[in-house]
Amino acid sequence: MSAAAYATFGLAPAARAGGVLTNGVHRLHRDFMDFVVDGRPLLHQLSDLDAVSPLASDIPPAIFVTHVRRLLLEAAPPLPDNRYVIYGCPECEGLECGAVTAVIEQRGCDILWRDFAWQTTHTLDFARDGYHGVGPFRFDAAQYRAELARLLPPEGAADDSPPLLRRRVLLIGSRVAVLAKLAAALRTINIGAEIAADADRVPPTEIRTYAAVLFGASIAEHEKAAVRAAFGRAGAEPAYLDGLAPLVPVLVAQVEHALDPTPPEQRRLVRLVAADGEAGVEVASTCRVQLYAYRQDRLHRTHGRLVFEGLLEPGGHRIALDERATRGPSYLIARTLGSVLTTPTSP
Structure with a gap:
């Protein structure tokens, strides 16, 4: 097969946006690595699908490594007929909620992803549940393996180090009641949140764990500058947000946008x-x-x-x-x- 028939394989940070909806329902925030095929996120080819890949940052490190080794064909497939989970439920990851699966196999120097389908049990009716317009994709095995191998711990290291940092936000302000409600809502959807009057007493090792800082409406410009200086001294570069309004759902959405690791072009x-x-x-x-x-x-x-x-x-x-x-x-x-x-x- 000619080189022109190959697809490029890549990985890019992505997020399933959580949120507090008008009916009080909370949707979990999930950070994961998405599959990028020929420069385009594979998830975008599965229109209107609310799902995440198995390469999520909040699963235990050993399980994360197992998922990577499965995609590398170094571990047994989790489903019959050589089928692997490509995307699953963002709330529970249970197969009964539905998952996109595909056959992954090696053919000579190629890795083939084919026969994409929607699956809710270990048995599959491909004629009924197959994504007949998606794939097959043929990848160069060396390029495919090199991309996935970036996610594994260094050789000789234990498989228990977290692959991705947890997403956390620091809330700066004096309206404690609003910030407390916001922090509770963020934690409910799987985002760590802490409240502080300033950043002076936050240790540098902790400062570097925050991906965003949200300023309350009462924070003066010189106070914001002091917080930015504290993060700068710690070598951290979070996203800085000015809260739009004292409305928890709106503030949650602002934080969700700031924590989205997806490249803007994707x-x-x-x-x-x-x-x-x-x-x-x-x-x-x-x-x-x-x-x-x-x-x-x-x-x-x-x-x-x-x-x-x-x-x-x-x-x-x-x-x-x-x-x-x-x-x-x-x-x-x-x-x-x-x-x-x-x-x-x-x-």
Whole structure:
């Protein structure tokens, strides 16, 4: 087979965006390594699928290494007929919730991924449940193995060191009640969160574990500068966020966006703006998008509402907004399976 018939194989950081939804449901945040085939995330070819790869950062290190060795064909497949899990449920990873599986095999100097299917039991009806428009993909075995081997501990090291850092956020502010609710919501969706008045007393080893810092509305510019200086002295470069509003779902979405490790060019949700009673949404690939509107009334009660849900094609879209859901100071959250964006409904 000619070289032109080969696909390139890569890995890229990705996240399944968690969140606090209007009905009180919490969706877990999951960081994982996604498979990139010919420069495009494989997950994007499986339209409207809420799933993560087995290479997630929050599973025990030994299990993570086992998943890598399976993909390297150095460990037995977990399913009959030489089938391997490519994507699974982000909440429990149980097969009964459904998983994308594929046959992975070596043919000479090639690695072949073929016969992608949706599977909920150990038996499979491929004619009914197969992804007949996806694959097969033929990879150069040397390039494929070299990419996966980057995830393994150095030779001679134990398989018990975490492959990826846990995602954590430091909340800086004086409105402890709001920050406490925010920290509780973030922990519920699998994001570590701590509250502090400043960063002066945070040890450098701990400072380096934070991927983001969120400033409350009452923090002055000189206080923000002091926090940035403390992180700089520790050699850390987190994302810095100014909280949009004292609305927990909106702040959660801001943190989710800041913690998204997916390279910008591989994100599905590209842009979100709102003005004059409509939202502008741009997506990079076909995906289901949900728009939530949040506002706070004069009694400081939070009101949230789903104002749009639909499958959008690549490109820009204009969506009319319900005036009742966006009257007064209000905020929009756009969600798709791997991305989240926030914006005020007016400047």
